Amino acid sequence: MNVLNFAHSFFSDSAHWHGYDGIPTRFAEHLRYSLEALLIAAAIGLPVGLLTGHTGRGGNALALLATAGRALPSFGLLVLMFLWIGFGLLPVMIPLVVLAVPPILVTAYEAVRSVDPSPVDAARGMGMSETRVLLQVELPVALPLVLSGLRTAAIQIVSTATIAAYVSLGGLGRYIIDGLYQRNYDKVVGGATLTAALALATLGLFWAAARLTVSPGVRRNG
Amino acid sequence: MSGFFDLPSDLQHSYLGLVGLHLREALLPVLAGLLLSLPVAQLCVRFRWMYPPVLGITTVLYAIPSLAFFVVLIDYFGQSETTVMIPLALYSLVVLVPAIVDGVRSVPPETLAAAQAMGFGAVRRYLQIQLPIAVPAIIAGLRVATVSSISLVSVGMLIGNQGALGNMLYDAQTYHRPALAVNSVVTIAVLGILADGVLVLLRLLLTPWMPRKGATR
Numbered sequence: 500m501n502v503l504n505f506a507h508s509f510f511s512d513s514a515h516w517h518g519y520d521g522i523p524t525r526f527a528e529h530l531r532y533s534l535e536a537l538l539i540a541a542a543i544g545l546p547v548g549l550l551t552g553h554t555g556r557g558g559n560a561l562a563l564l565a566t567a568g569r570a571l572p573s574f575g576l577l578v579l580m581f582l583w584i585g586f587g588l589l590p591v592m593i594p595l596v597v598l599a600v601p602p603i604l605v606t607a608y609e610a611v612r613s614v615d616p617s618p619v620d621a622a623r624g625m626g627m628s629e630t631r632v633l634l635q636v637e638l639p640v641a642l643p644l645v646l647s648g649l650r651t652a653a654i655q656i657v658s659t660a661t662i663a664a665y666v667s668l669g670g671l672g673r674y675i676i677d678g679l680y681q682r683n684y685d686k687v688v689g690g691a692t693l694t695a696a697l698a699l700a701t702l703g704l705f706w707a708a709a710r711l712t713v714s715p716g717v718r719r720n721g
Numbered sequence: 722m723s724g725f726f727d728l729p730s731d732l733q734h735s736y737l738g739l740v741g742l743h744l745r746e747a748l749l750p751v752l753a754g755l756l757l758s759l760p761v762a763q764l765c766v767r768f769r770w771m772y773p774p775v776l777g778i779t780t781v782l783y784a785i786p787s788l789a790f791f792v793v794l795i796d797y798f799g800q801s802e803t804t805v806m807i808p809l810a811l812y813s814l815v816v817l818v819p820a821i822v823d824g825v826r827s828v829p830p831e832t833l834a835a836a837q838a839m840g841f842g843a844v845r846r847y848l849q850i851q852l853p854i855a856v857p858a859i860i861a862g863l864r865v866a867t868v869s870s871i872s873l874v875s876v877g878m879l880i881g882n883q884g885a886l887g888n889m890l891y892d893a894q895t896y897h898r899p900a901l902a903v904n905s906v907v908t909i910a911v912l913g914i915l916a917d918g919v920l921v922l923l924r925l926l927l928t929p930w931m932p933r934k935g936a937t938r
């Protein structure tokens with residue numbers, strides 16, 4: 500198959516494995532952008548999602564906000580920010596964060612909302628403070644869903660971070676953009692393969708995280 | 722200074738022309754995705770073992786960045802609308818298949834038993850019982866798929882200016898007119914929100930039996 504040939508000639512070319520434009524450098528850049536964007540998005544989305552889920556208020560506003568966030572085109576936002584702010588990491592981070600906050604926010608909200616109310620009431624009856632109810636009862640039960648929201652966000656970030664190359668930054672998108680302009684399909688397929696591999700590794704990482712952090716009792720019910 | 726909706730002539734479209742083009746490039750793939758995912762989801766409901774592998778394959782497809790997808794397809798379909806629309810259709814499958822499977826599975830067994838007792842065959846039971854009850858779940862999936870599709874079309878700009886409203890981004894850079902980029906981003910966002918509203922309306926029309934209050938998700 501065509502695509503396999505492209506991938507093979509990309510990965511077997513030793514020039515791609517070291518130096519400024521080498522795979523390790525580009526991979527590290529991509530990982531860095533993705534991690535930073537995910538951390539910022541989680542720092543915004545998780546607390547807001549958990550709190551609104553706990554109080555049960557603001558669900559409609561949240562849904563509206565999430566739709567608006569999804570509707571904003573990442574690529575268009577990137578070009579716009581680049582024109583306004585200029586070269587740098589900020590114009591890349593803004594669209595990635597806007598992309599990632601909605602799934603984190605909405606699933607965190609839904610996850611806490613869908614927790615069985617009887618253990619929550621029991622916890623309150625035992626005299627737990629609201630903070631402890633949220634952190635020790637609702638969060639552990641909601642964790643599988645909360646993690647799935649984070650996972651969706653992470654995968655979208657990893658595959659969208661490729662557009663950073665369009666505004667002259669590095670990352671795995673560099674191969675795709677350069678390959679497009681140079682009509683060098685080896686590079687495009689190579690970059691796509693690496694990005695997809697990173698996304699799959701992310702999937703695996705979240706699976707492992709869920710195995711490790713979700714309490715066995717919750718897992719049995721889910 | 723030219724007006725906000727006056728576009729440079731190299732875009733070869735009026736503002737409304739680009740809007741129409743954008744909607745076509747974004748919505749046809751979702752429609753194709755829906756038509757494709759209905760039978761796939763039905764197979765997954767019928768044969769339970771099929772669901773995990775189908776989910777796995779679609780997730781892998783989803784992990785491929787749209788940009789890379791577009792570029793690889795150039796080799797087969799040239800710099801055309803088809804090249805933009807195929808990945809979008811595949812992406813919508815990722816959202817729609819689980820939505821439909823969950824929706825169809827959420828039909829209570831008593832309801833199915835009642836349908837069978839009334840002499841409904843498999844086809845009629847699917848079309849008249851399972852599908853209508855699954856409508857809220859399907860529409861929820863369609864909302865996500867449609868809104869993302871509308872925003873993703875803009876990346877098509879990179880492959881021979883096939884990004885409809887996204888093409889304005891290129892001109893925004895070349896002529897250094899940030900207003901064009903603002904126009905592009907805002908129009909795409911508004912189209913997404915409008916399409917979302919239409920789907921919510923559609924759900925209300927298709928499920929008259931559902932409680933109106935607190936049902937908005």
